Ligand SMILES: *[C@@H]1O[C@H](CO)[C@@H](O)[C@H](O)[C@H]1NC(C)=O
Ligand SMILES: *[C@@H]1O[C@H](CO)[C@@H](O)[C@H](O)[C@H]1NC(C)=O
């Protein structure tokens with residue numbers, strides 16, 4: 001009896017202290033705004049203030065407050081907030097004074113209603129902070145449902161400036177905004193990388209977007225019931241096989257311990273429910289309970305697991321495994337051990353996961369441990385949070401960084417920046433500035449219907465590519481120490497050549513814009529790449545391309561013939577490649593099949609082009625988007641590498657050019673990127689290894705229609721290569737013609753290219769030599785192999801000669817080939833000897 005009442009007392013104390021803890025965190029910064037509203041609104045016991053207040057400021061050219069009397073949102077949570085909105089016709093910024101630096105929620109509410117003839121569903125805009133892009137070219141996807149977005153950003157300055165900028169001629173709007181402090185302890189710097197295992201430092205400075213927050217085995221938890229006004233949704237809809245999972249609910253209190261998770265980490269209601277294996281009481285079963293969460297695979301995700309052992313009767317009974325995207329993130333996890341031998345005490349694990357398996361999903365599994373004899377056959381999970389992490393462009397919504405969103409078109413940037421600095425005085429300046437910009441744009445529009453942002457060639461190359469060009473004549477100009485040859489085409493010439501950008505002449509579409517086939521007056525075929533006025537990346541890419549391509553001349557690189565920057569156009573003119581992409585000759589078309597020898601020659605050509613990029617200039621150039629669609633074939637099937645818009649000089653040679661934005665194509669991307677956040681020449685080697693497999697197997701690098709283990713070509717092929725059975729998966733149309741030795745060497749070369757670590761991969765020069773060798777192994781029987789040692793010695797000067805040839809070429813300014821480039825001369829003669837030597 002005595003113990004009973006003592007226990008009761010303890011429980012009561014515990015519950016009361018929890019009650020206090022729950023109210024313990026009061027956010028130093030707590031802005032809740034019902035935008036466009038003239039009255040205060042209370043939602044979930046939280047007071048959203050009427051628009052306009054003295055505690056924060058808004059710089060916007062016009063006050064447009066919109067409201068709707070429609071009750072179409074009444075069935076949605078927070079419907080009261082969606083009845084009004086603030087509308088922005090040009091870039092506008094809120095400035096929130098930050099009392100306490102650190103991580104803050106930024107929560108945005110959007111519902112696109114119609115207001116006085118303006119349909120907000122058409123609104124398209126970006127939302128940025130000083131450092132991060134939260135939304136870009138964003139349009140509410142479903143006009144009949146509201147959209148709620150939650151971000152968390154570590155704010156270290158004394159103000160948060162939240163800018164809403166319409167895309168192009170569109171408008172922007174928002175229904176409600178929250179900016180609220182988060183306790184410092186909620187997200188700290190202890191995250192681990194799931195694969196490859198290791199610490200993942202730096203999370204505290206990153207921006208996050210909440211993509212999923214799930215209460216396993218429990219009900220919806222609304223902001224009203226959460227300690228930090230979060231929403232936790234039930235897990236059923238994410239379960240892969242519902243019949244394998246069972247919900248558990250515990251009414252006993254949860255013990256939050258010092259140094260461990262607090263009620264702010266997640267409330268009782270999250271830890272008090274869990275999902276366990278449906279066979280919890282059965283021993284010797286072994287399966288996983290799996291949840292799948294569709295995500296954008298081009299980002300990394302911060303995944304927080306919430307555990308609390310509410311199922312065990314005794315300590316040391318429950319051991320289980322936890323997986324994220326097939327990687328074990330915890331083996332034989334024993335909750336009692338990590339919670340100081342207290343049951344029903346919360347425990348969290350933070351992991352960062354990259355989606356490299358082609359699934360486009362974060363897949364979380366739990367399963368019983370099989371290593372601990374006598375343990376319960378069970379596994380649990382109580383809660384899960386999945387947050388998108390900003391990419392290297394500082395964005396949660398694409399490759400455009402804040403400076404790119406805000407700078408092109410001063411119309412966008414001037415409002416916020418000046419406004420914040422000069423306050424009311426600036427309003428006048430802004431108005432004038434906007435007026436001037438509008439005027440200019442109107443005038444420009446009169447001249448030419450396609451008006452692009454105010455772009456002039458004022459990158460690092462304006463001095464060399466200035467206005468001294470005559471009317472479409474070949475001009476030789478000097479850029480640094482390089483002699484370059486380029487045409488500057490008048491716009492009318494380009495219009496003529498492309499039949500005024502005839503849509504039926506389009507031969508390709510890329511991130512930069514459309515590619516047209518064109519024909520110049522002298523019947524030369526050209527490929528005309530016209531920058532898309534909406535592509536934010538365009539300006540940078542345009543500069544990069546002209547700058548790079550003008551310097552680079554090589555037999556295996558697609559040459560730039562000229563460009564056009566008249567009337568703010570961004571047009572590049574390239575040599576036309578009659579036979580299109582390598583990809584189109586491998587699969588998905590009715591082109592005649594390429595023989596193994598042809599394929600090898602193409603690979604060797606492309607390898608030469610890449611080798612030249614890596615070594616031909618004082619600074620290595622990383623292509624960054626090596627793929628079969630970027631290897632083009634001329635009328636003789638000579639391979640040329642295309643698309644340097646994504647190129648950057650190598651990181652170790654030029655620290656200012658460390659890869660700032662991951663570009664590249666899915667399925668080809670170097671997995672090491674996820675570890676080091678940097679692309680190197682070895683990333684190109686990896687991608688090239690994938691191309692080699694594509695050439696061998698004639699299938700897409702990612703094919704979601706295939707069974708799971710076959711989806712990713714690199715993974716699938718390496719499985720067979722390691723078994724020594726690569727021949728099982730090669731293009732059946734040519735399988736019989738490939739000599740086993742040639743295939744073996746090819747497989748080894750691919751395997752080296754695809755090594756996990758860049759340092760273990762060969763250089764492009766080594767790859768080139770290996771491919772020459774592969775070709776030789778294929779050709780051996782057809783050749784005269786009767787070489788003697790005299791011949792072999794005679795081969796050595798051949799190499800020297802190649803080098804000096806290319807030097808001469810460079811001097812003549814015809815082909816600026818590298819000293820290290822193994823030029824266009826085939827090395828097969830050298831190899832025929834090596835093969836023979838090996839045979840001895
Ligand atoms: C809204 O609430 C604030 C503070 O809570 C108060 O100062 C203000 O007068 C209220 N506004 C209206 C329109 O009720
Ligand atoms: C849009 O939202 C409504 C209301 O929730 C829903 O019924 C409808 O299915 C949604 N449409 C799409 C295309 O998601």
Ligand SMILES: *[C@@H]1O[C@H](CO)[C@@H](O)[C@H](O)[C@H]1NC(C)=O
Pocket residue numbers: 102103154155156183184185187188204205
């Ligand atoms: C915010 O970032 C700063 C570094 O810029 C760091 O020192 C601080 O710990 C971070 N705060 C949180 C709560 O992560």
Ligand SMILES: *[C@@H]1O[C@H](CO)[C@@H](O)[C@H](O)[C@H]1NC(C)=O
Pocket residue numbers: 219220221224225269
């Ligand atoms: C949420 O809070 C309300 C009111 O305080 C309460 O009635 C309800 O049971 C709570 N729900 C959960 C899941 O805790």
Ligand SMILES: *[C@@H]1O[C@H](CO)[C@@H](O)[C@H](O)[C@H]1NC(C)=O
Pocket residue numbers: 286287288323325326327365367
């Ligand atoms: C559970 O999932 C992991 C990761 O996908 C897998 O390696 C393991 O074999 C699975 N266990 C069972 C019993 O299916």
Ligand SMILES: *[C@@H]1O[C@H](CO)[C@@H](O)[C@H](O)[C@H]1NC(C)=O
Pocket residue numbers: 131202205206207300389390391392393394677
């Ligand atoms: C996200 O932003 C932070 C701070 O700007 C930066 O340090 C980090 O590298 C970015 N994340 C990635 C994956 O690049």
